[in-house]
Amino acid sequence: MDLETRIGWCLQQYAGMTPDQVKKFAKECWGKRQCMGEYDAIVMYISMASNGHKINVNLKDPQVKRMYEIGKRIYYARMGPWDFNCATCHAGQKEAKIRATRLWSTDRPGEAGKAVSIFPKYLVRWAQPMTIHYRYAECIRQMRWPTFEPHSDLAVALSTFLYATANGTEIKVPGIGR
Amino acid sequence: MKKALLLGLLAVGLVGISTAQQKTKKELGVTDEEARQVLMSSFEKDQRFLSKAKQDESQRICSKYPSREAMPAKELQRVIDLENKNMKYPQWGIYWGDWKEGEKVAKISRGGRYSLYHRDNPTLKGGNCYACHLIEKRVPGGTMGPQLTGYGKRYGITKENMNTSEGLEKLKTVYNIIYNAWSVYPCSSMPRFGYHGVLSPEDVMNIATYLLHPESPVNK
Numbered sequence: 549m550d551l552e553t554r555i556g557w558c559l560q561q562y563a564g565m566t567p568d569q570v571k572k573f574a575k576e577c578w579g580k581r582q583c584m585g586e587y588d589a590i591v592m593y594i595s596m597a598s599n600g601h602k603i604n605v606n607l608k609d610p611q612v613k614r615m616y617e618i619g620k621r622i623y624y625a626r627m628g629p630w631d632f633n634c635a636t637c638h639a640g641q642k643e644a645k646i647r648a649t650r651l652w653s654t655d656r657p658g659e660a661g662k663a664v665s666i667f668p669k670y671l672v673r674w675a676q677p678m679t680i681h682y683r684y685a686e687c688i689r690q691m692r693w694p695t696f697e698p699h700s701d702l703a704v705a706l707s708t709f710l711y712a713t714a715n716g717t718e719i720k721v722p723g724i725g726r
Numbered sequence: 727m728k729k730a731l732l733l734g735l736l737a738v739g740l741v742g743i744s745t746a747q748q749k750t751k752k753e754l755g756v757t758d759e760e761a762r763q764v765l766m767s768s769f770e771k772d773q774r775f776l777s778k779a780k781q782d783e784s785q786r787i788c789s790k791y792p793s794r795e796a797m798p799a800k801e802l803q804r805v806i807d808l809e810n811k812n813m814k815y816p817q818w819g820i821y822w823g824d825w826k827e828g829e830k831v832a833k834i835s836r837g838g839r840y841s842l843y844h845r846d847n848p849t850l851k852g853g854n855c856y857a858c859h860l861i862e863k864r865v866p867g868g869t870m871g872p873q874l875t876g877y878g879k880r881y882g883i884t885k886e887n888m889n890t891s892e893g894l895e896k897l898k899t900v901y902n903i904i905y906n907a908w909s910v911y912p913c914s915s916m917p918r919f920g921y922h923g924v925l926s927p928e929d930v931m932n933i934a935t936y937l938l939h940p941e942s943p944v945n946k
Contacts, residue, residue, distance in 0.1 A: 629924060646857050
């Protein structure tokens, strides 16, 4: 589980929510502007408790390693009507920009860390916070893949892969993004 | 924690596999089938769009390698051969289209998006070329792909030679790249716009004209 799926699990165990209600709760602010949702607040509050600590994904645990491998496999899977995978923009040695935005790469040291250690971040263009599952959904939408469901196994796989790549980075929440 | 892990395992269909088999699978790493299960279980169950998650043969080959440089020559040739079978041309063959229309289609960034939580329009057409390319002077663009400013001029296309067989060959070369980039650059980051039906052959003709026509702002 990653942070958000763990929160989702707790909501099911102790707040009596069904998995569908949890997903709806997580998606409360998707596609909106200036939306301050309770879900985002919970994720933000818990994430900030880790400020100052370093990311430390334990790849020795076989379940964690398995999710890391699945995340990595999907990261490089070309798919969809635009032939994209995550690596199209976020891997490789070449420093490139998409329009005016500099792209980070898992192959260049430190960049993945700078990207994930600041989630949830405040998004200036929509004037609201953004958790990492929302960020995955937006990436996947831009890749023209089918719509991503938060709290899915893909989310856990991607989080495991990205945060493990970022091992050692100091957590500094909230970040700010365009 | 255990419950969710169990749910996770169920979701990827590992129920019934003995511990011994599971261990072997882990030693061998993750199978394609497992990864595919995780992927497909994580999308919205909207039948209209789930078909977009197919992977064709060329995509499967490209997915095996992190980059084109890591690919053996045989695999590269296989993709080129596969993609050369996927070319389609306009009804009238190669001709100089309308660069103004090409400019419009090239500049639209929202084409082909179809999520419901955002107000996306799935029928909107656009190549989003400026995401990855610098095309006109002083118009912001990306640097993922090669710079295309003054492309027609650099390619030596002028008003005098544009309708000769050499001129039209050059136009066809660029058409091929836009319609199906993998027929020339296998496993390129560039989507196969024509092959996937994102752009029609006429759209591709117009965009190629936008890039190469002497009157186009790209070449001014």
